[in-house]
Structures are given as structure tokens and as C-alpha cells.
Amino acid sequence: MSEIGPAGRVLPARPGDPSHIGPYRIVGRLGAGGMGTVHAGVAPDGLRVAVKVVHAEQAQDPEFRARFRREVELSSRVTGPHLVPLLAADPDAPTPWLSTAYVPGPTLNQHVSAQGPLTEGSLYAFAAATAQALAAIHAAGVVHRDVKPQNVLLTSTGPRVLDFGIAHAVDGTSVTRTGMMTGTPGWISPEQYRQGTAGPASDVFTWAALVAYAATGRLPFGAGAPDVVAFRVMSGEADLDGMPAALRAIVERALSQAPGDRPTAAQAAQECGVLLAAQVTQVVSTGAMPATGADMVAAVWDMPTADGPVWHVPPERGRSRKKQIIGAVVLAAGLVGGVAGGVAALLPKDTGTKTHASSTDSASSATTGSGRPSASTAKSDASAKQQAGSGGSATAASWSQARAAQGTGEHDMARSILHDEGVVAQEMSDGVDFSPESVRFHETRREVYLSYRLTSDEAAKMYAETQIAKSMCLSARDAVLRLHPDLPYSKFVMVNDESGRDPEVTWQDDFISNAQCRSAADDGSGQGTGGASQGWKPDKDGLAQAMVPSTDRTEFRVADGAATKIIAGTNGMRDTLGTDRVVGNDEIKVGYDPGNSAMYVWSDYGQWNQSQTESWADMAAGKACRALVNERESAGSAWPYTRYAVAEIIGNGYRMVRWGTAKTSADCPA
Template identity: 75%
Template sequence: MSENGSGGRVQPARPGDPTRIGPYRIVGRLGAGGMGTVHAGVTSDGMRVAVKVVHPEHAQDPEFRARFRREVELSSRVTGPHLVPLLAADPDAPTPWLATAYVPGPTLNQHVSARGPLDEGSLYAFAAATAQALAAIHAAGVVHRDVKPQNVLLTPSGPRVLDFGIAHAADTTSVTRTGVMTGTPGWISPEQYRQGTAGPAGDVFAWGALVAYAATGRLPFGAGAPDVVAFRVMSGEADVDGVPAALRGVVEKALSKEPADRPSAAEAARECAVRLASEATQVGSAGSGPATAVDMVAAVWDVPAGDDPSWHLTADRKRPRKRLVGGLVLAAGVIGGLAGGVAALLPGNTGADTHTSSAAASASSSSSAGSAQPSTKTVKSGAAAKQRAASGDEATAQSWGQARAAQGAGEHDVARAVLHDEGVLAQELSDGAEFSPEAVRFHESRREVYLSYTLSSDEQGAIYAETEIARNMCLTARDVVLRLHPDLRYRRYVMVKEEPGQDPEVTWQDDFVTNAKCQVAADDGTGQDTDGNAQDWAPDEDGLGQAMIPSTDGDEIRVADHLARRLIQRSNSMSQVLGTDRVLGNAELKVGFDPGNSVMYVWSDYAPWTEGEAESWAAMAAGEACRALVTQRESAGDVWPYARYAVAQIGGNHYLMMRWGNATTRAACPA
């Protein structure tokens, strides 16, 4: 939830999203993360705001609620021209929320990725403005603790520092979970790695790295395994080649290993302001210069504003909640490229062949002739690994052919919501994946909701796309059926892929009632012990995120280092099987720990693998991870808390959980 928006782009609201939060009317979404959702809101006079709402499960956690209340208190202390002001909040609401001014513009990392480093004039403005923002934060007795490129927005008028989600008071009265290091690898100070302490000097260290990144487009301590980055931060020199000479001195001082050797944020701001004033005077009119620091930033700031389209503000009409979901209406379907599918759902359509795609019609006719066979690709197909039906009575192309179009208000609400949400997803998927939802059907006796779709992508993209399509459908079905229409008897969702000239293929199916977290992953041994018993847990993105935080525990570091070396050795020995075109190392193969759930994660950042190659690597990695945990437990006994492992493949902005299990005995580990 760290970003205030993405260049003004507002995503449509999902079923179940609120229509109002406090005094603000909600018109869509700006983003979401592990802690909650950021909604796009407007005031009664049309001012745009970002409303941050925590997930309901976190709202039930007294410790989390205390941290959120503290966040509101801290944010209300801090004001300044290069910050994002807090407007209102209700930390004691059933679902706590806070609202800030909406600020358009890309984050620094988005800008650098798309356009490269800042030019010198804008860089001086950036350095001065961000240092001034930190000085204002520290003057209020607050430590930011997560200064990084994702938390700086480049607005039309200059940079803005945001996100106090994990800020803490400098007086140490903050609330935090013991033993968890807060921050992002590469932006954490040496003293925080060594002693776990974070103060204003740690923010200044991260500021120095931030300015170096803005100037060069390179991560000053490089990339790779979290522990490798931590070693460079504590013992290596930052890469500041390319930082202009006028800024290099203050940046190098900010990156000093010892906190006492660094300038304060206010001192850094004054040094940067000297260079900024000279630059601003040169671009100003003869004999005059900008009067204030804010004016100086604006005078030399030359960063493209990017798109900031007007928000689509619908009329604020009061209507029953059930009508809200049903009222996603045909326009949403057309926008998502779903005209054909939506037309099939118009009232009065009882499932006649007028809406059936050619592939589905073929399946229906063949089944009536008794020639259709149950799909053998339900669990695994050429596109991706699939989810097995919980009951064992698997849906097939034949049952898809027997399904009908929506009937009645409840089914129409389900169909419209599914098509709307999948249409939004179709716009969000990467350019390489062309996904189009086609039609929603219902099989009443089997209690199944079907979605047919087309998908064109490479193998790796298809794995990610179908995983997201399935998760999206599960979430929508749970929301609309369980919350809005509990009278409907449906409990399973089924996805059917259609390709020209081929019979429909059932690719995913699962029970959306029992799968409360809508977790989807490969099921060819994934999530099962070797004896076939299903696990009572599954890895998730929050656990993977915890694993990416560098460990400070000696045993964890030793086990991770030994396992990483073993994985690198074995992966490179399998290069012909895996089709790798270079020697892999810590930059591609990584190990980390999620202490909250006692899980050790192994993941790969090597994107070129095909589905089959990734599965071969994951099978090997699962065995090595399992044996590493068993070995450590045999050595350390019950004091070693980790008895679970998970293997993930990461590519671009997505991930796929490939294997997971319990490390019980060496004999039970995957071969």
C-alpha cells in the first residue's frame, strides 16, 4: 500500500468494495497490498483523495490495530511541502482507515525504469526536496524507516515522500513485532543490520542510496540474495560513479558506515540547497531568483508529469447493496472486451445455442452423441499446472457442454461480477498475455460456475495468467455467492479454455467455499506429502515477502547459505536439462525464512525457463530444501522452528508457488 496511485490510473471497484468511507465517496481503487487496499475517493466538492483501508483480518489483530493507530498519530505530526498530508482518519472504526491527499505521478523506480536517471537540474531538486522532507519528519520526532524509490512520488511540482505505514517514533514508544526487521534490502542501514536499531541516521543512509539511484539508475549496493546485499551494505563500498561532483560529497557522507559520520537530514538539505539555488538562479530571469526553497525546486524540476486522466465520477445514488454488484452492468463488460459474453447473460436468455461458442457447441453435440471423454488435463495441461477438484468428481468438457446461461437475479449478479473482474484483469496482464473472458455458465446439479476464456501467451506467461484468472474467479465467486446470494447452492468454480479448432479444455477447478484464501498452485505433488495426504497449510505472498527480509539469526543464515550453495551447484549441473544459458548464482537462486509460519522459502528469479524446465528445477529444489530442514532439525533438535518448505518461481511482477511440504523425515522428502 505504499503507492498513492499510478499516474492517476483508477481501477474499477471490485464487488464488495465500499461506496463510502467516512466523508469520502469511493469511485474505484488505486492499489492493494498485503496490509490493505487504497481506494480512490472524492470529497463533496470533487477533491481527489487516497483512502487507505486495512484488510479485515488485520483489523481483528489488537497489535496491528495499535500500530495503525500509532501510524495515524505519527502522520498527523508531520507537515511539509514535499510530503503527502494526512487529511482524516478513523483508527477505531470496525475497519480502520486513513485518507491522504491524492498525488499524481510515477514513483522514482517507475520513472527510472521507463526513462532512466534524472537529469542534473531535476536531480538537485530531488536531493534537496527529499532531504527537506526527511528533516521535517525528524523534526516531528518520527523516523520513516522505509526510505526507498517506491516511496517517493515524482509529481508535476516536485518529489513527495510518502508512506508512514512502518514509521516509528524516535522516542521508541512505537509498537512493533519483536524480532522482525523493518525495511527493504539495499535500503537498510549497516547499524540496523548489525544491532536492529533504526534512527534518523538510518533514514539519512537510505537517502544517500536514494540520491545515488536517482543519479545513476543503478542500485548502489547491487542486487542478489538479501544476505549478499546485506554484506555489501555492512562491508562494501556503495557504487556512486556517475553522481555529479556537486552532490557526491554529501552522498558519500550520508553513506558512511558509522551513523555519527553522517550529516543530519537538515544538514544534507542545506548542502543540497546551495547547489539548487545556483541552478535555480541560472534558469530564472536576470537579476531575480526563486524566493523560497519550494520555488527553487519548481524552477529546475523537469520531469514528465505522465498521464493523469480525469477520474470517472458516477452519480452518487443510494441503492441496495445487491443492486451495486448487479449494477456493474453491460458497460463494464463492453469496456473489458466482453460484449459477446455479456450479451449471453441478458434476462430472457435461457441457455439457447445463440450464445454458445463454436468450441463449446462442438463439445455439446459430441457429448449428446456419447463420444465425449472426460478431460485428462484437469490437473495438468500444456499451459500450466492446475487445481484438482476437491471432491474428486472432476468437471469435464462434457459437463461444460451441459451447463446453461444465467437465470434469475442471483446468477446474473454472479455472471456480471465474474466478467467484470476478469475483464479488469485482462487489462492488467502483461502485454505478452492476451486473455479474454468469454461466457459464464452454471451447472445447477453439480453446483458449479463455469468461465470460458481464450488465452494466448508463452508458457511462462500462461502459468502466471491462468493462476491469476483462477484466483480472481475464486475471490469473485466467494464474494457474490457467499456474501450477497447465500441462497445460491453453487460451491465450485471451473475454468474452460477455448481455442479455435479444438475441443474445450477444463484447466482449473476448485471449491471456492472451502478454499477460503483462494490459494491456487500446481497440484502435481504440490501441497502434498509424498504419501498423498493434503497439507493443512499453503504458502502465500505474505510469507514469501517475509522470507525476502534479511535474517539476523545465525542458524538461519548458516542453513540458508549452505542450501543456496547446494542449489546453485545442482542447478548448474542440470543446465542441459534446464536449458539455462549462463551460470546461475545468488542473483537467481535464493533462500529465506518466514518465522511467523515456520516456513523456509526457496525461489528462483530466472525467468527464461519454460514451464517444464521450471517444474524440473522446483522438484529438485523441493528435495534439497526438505533434506536441509531435516538435517538441521536432527542437529539442533526441537529448538529449530522450521519444519515446512516452499519453492516458488518469480518472473517480472508475478510469482508461482511450485512445490511445498512438511519436512518430516529424510525418507519422506522428494527424491
């Protein structure tokens, strides 16, 4: 269903996430994908769980809901030591969900990217354990249908196969759309490509590809366009170089083009078990041979114990007594968690540089550090073509001079970038169509280019390109610094190669010096000039802090009063804002950033155009400013808040629209 965060790390909840699902209290996120979100939850008895929730729009589809109900039924059939079992589910809830035990540890692809392929006993243990897991799945009458590196966790005691998100029953009673292709390119069997059918033998085929990837660290059918990968799968061009001979023989049979020529999962498990037993005899004393297959796996499995992350579970704080105040003042209901800095990492990115009129000047100048040049800069620089072969900013001309990957290092780097951008594409919100196209290299300029196509509205495009850039920076940095330090590259460049338009350089940055892969949208350098405040600018960290509940009664009182006036002012502007809808506490919220002595006001209504948002922000800024001034005049130096900021959250993006310092009422916006 989703790519889990690094090593199973618990990521902060996002605005709008639920605080409870079923019996579980939600404390963060574990991942997200095309089908929905995986939340980190805590049961009443303290058990840590992963709660999978489907997207709300999919929950409205009766056919999808039927498939989800079937998934729950199928998953409940399957048990085994190398699986992640289902704990509970509610397929009939307004938003269906299911829960499994939380298992810390990286996915196979995360481990391979960070540490390289599995070796020696761990490799044989991996092959045997995953084959045993599939044998258990097939014995229950289920086909997994999505065997891939993202769906295998490497725990301290052995591999665990997870996610039956598109599984179906062997007896054919599953609910599926006619002709719907499920699975991930490169992890689909030949018969599924040809006939659209997937049985147990299809799982065996993808299991063999999985073991090859674990052994070599290379995608067995390479990367590239889906149709190119499909051709390699159907022509049998798997890359098995470097695999141990005995294990390779099993994998080669499992990769047979004809399903009937492949071993069953149980047979593969038995054959891998023999190889595993030979490894075990080398590490245990005579007469101490483990009694079960799971014990044999544990005997040679060499994986460090995953650091179980701290799950910040704040106290309930008298929810019934403060429910009305909190609902009116402080939080989107789902933002639960302890550390605001962590919340900021998952906040929507600031889209001010692209959508705010007052930010146009700063956005249109070429950048030398983190950030994005404007389209006009990329196109109008008269000297760009002359500099394309040597120095200066990257241009469409220098991209046209770049070449395809050559050698192992560049091929690995290109595959890694395309894979990770493919994950980004799967996680894009509705209305955003992102497709990574190719990776090219310009050795003289030490640049790596990603060409892509992206279709969306302007606000969502800025956020999407921020995510694309962050992913490419991390992928390129990991490939050069960790895997192939001999590669000469230090800079990544993004090129939007949209059909019918000239190629456009949209982003460039040094991924070596930019150690955290931060962007202008991350650090606030690309924000608009919504009001000077002695050098202070609001940012995502402050907004995240404002979303953490306050326990101070005075803060509640002042924020409640400000929220009430801003909501009334908003509803009084309905003609100006072009809507008849009456907004309330669900759309307008107020909170505090104590570290910067700032009050934040934000709206997630998201239906206003730029001019309407500016008008609303002027009103909200004035009322927030006066609320701070009035309290300071009443309480004196005991009232610490002297700054205000007004933000708008739009889908997957946010924008700082107005901010300033509340000195006197005369300084406040009218």
C-alpha cells in the first residue's frame, strides 16, 4: 500500500489527521501511498499498531469498499512467523481501516539503499523466510500479488512480508475490476503482463526477483519506462550476476516464463531451507541445530535491532472539559504528537514563492544556493547556451547536451532516482499528474538531470516540485556519498519536459553542500513579503508549534477572542470572498509559537482566489494584531506575544500571507 518512512520511523501527524481510529489513539504517520495512509496508533493497553486507512474518496466507491472488505477477510486467514498479522478492522466504517502489529525495521529497499545487498547467512535466511511466508499465504488460499522490496520488513529476528492490499483469493471470489492491472512495474509476472492473471506462480516469479535484488542490490529487470521494463520481464532478461550459484539455480527456475515450470512457494521454501541449514551448521555447535525454520532464520540472521522510535503519546488533558475551547482555538483535530519540530517535517510546504503576488520579485531571480530559478530566468538568459558546456546556471541547452547513464555507478544512480521519484509520483495528491521521464549526466558540468512531466494547478505545482527536488537531492546524495564516491557529480537539475512546450529548468541545487537537502520552501527564504517584522519571518516550524495545544488559560482566552472576531469578520466578507458559505472553527484556527513570541492564524478553507485571500488576510492580520496589543496593554510584560502571522493551507501546500509586529494599535493593518 505504501512506502514506510525510513526504518519504520514514526513521522508527525499532518493537519487533518484523525486523533483516534477505532480503539486506537493516533500519534503519527508511518507512511502513505496510492490507496491511503498508514498511521502509528496506540491501543488502550499500550500496544503499538499500524493502522491503514483508505483515502476518503476511495471509500465512496462501492466497488473499492467491497475489495477492501474482501482484503480484510483474506488477511485474517493468513498466519505465520514471517508475516505481519491482521489485528482488527472495520471495513464498514465511514472511512474503512485495518490494523496490524507495529514491527520496527527498514524495508528491503531502504536497507539495500543504505547498506547494500544481503550477504552470507542473512541472504539464505531471507530467501527461505520469504518463501515460507508466501507458502503460508498460498496455503490459506490467497495470492499476494504485490511482492516487492517495499513490502518486506527486515526486523531484528528476520524478514516479515506485509501488505495484502491487492491480494485476492485463489478461488476467484475476489472483487476486482475487469482488466485492471495491479502490481508495480518490474515486480509483475510475465503472465500478468500478457493475460492480466496472477496466481500463486506469479508470486513465486516476483519472489525470485525479490531474492535477486536482495543478493545483488540491483533491480533484476532494470529501471526505465514501464513498457521497457515489461519487455525485459517478458523476454527473461533478469540480471542475476553475482548471486551464489546454488541460490541462483533456484531463482532461475522460479523466473521461468511458463508458470508451470516454476517451483511452488512451498518447494522453493524447502530448497532454500536446505541451503539455509548448511549455513546454520557453520555457526552452531554440534547437536544444537535449531528445531524450526524460524529458529534457523534467527540463527544466521545478521540484522541490528531496530531502534524502536519513541512514540510521543501526550496525555489526554481533560478532553471533555476543553473540547469546545480546543475546537475553537488551537488545533486541526488530527495534529497529535509531542515535538513541533517533527510536526514541521510533515507540514505542507510553503507555496508563497509561486502564488503570492508580492513574492514574484524574489521568485524570479536566479538562485545560487538552495532554491529554484524562475522559468523566465531559465529561458531568457542570453549567455546560458554559451555557458552550457562549462559553467554558469544549468539551462535547457546544457540538458540537451547531457547523455544517458554509462557504467555501473551512473546506472545505479539513475535507477535510484527514478525509483524514488516513482514513489513520489504514487504519493501525489489528486489533481497532480507527475511522471519522471529520464535521468541524464553532464560530466563536465558535474550535473545530474531529471526530466519529468507535471500537470497541476500553480499552487500544487510548487509543492509538487519541492517534493520532487527533495527526493532527487536525497537520492543523488546517497548514490554519490554512500554507494559510488568515485562519481564526479555534485549538482542536480530538474527539467520540465512537458509535451508541446520548450524544456524548462525548474530547479537546481548542489546536493553535496546542501547536506539536509533543504529547499527555499523549507527554510523560508522563498516566502513573500507580507509585512516586515525586524527580520523575523514566520515559517513551517512556527506554524507547526502553533498547532500544538496550549495549556495556558490566558492564551486560550486571547486566541478564542481573536478567532471569534476573525470568523465573524470572514463571514461578514462573504460578498468580497465570493462565497455564501458560513465558515467556523473548522476552517479558521489560531495558535501560538512561544519560541518566537508569535500568534498564528490559519485557514484551510482553500476556495478563495489570490485576491480574495489577500483581502481576508488583511482583515485577519488586523484583528490578530489588535488582540495582541490589547492584551499587552492589559497585562503588561507578562504577555509575551508581540508578533502575528496569517497563513493559508491549500490542499498539499501552505502560504504565509501576512505577518508583522504588534506594537500599537496604530501599527495594525486596518
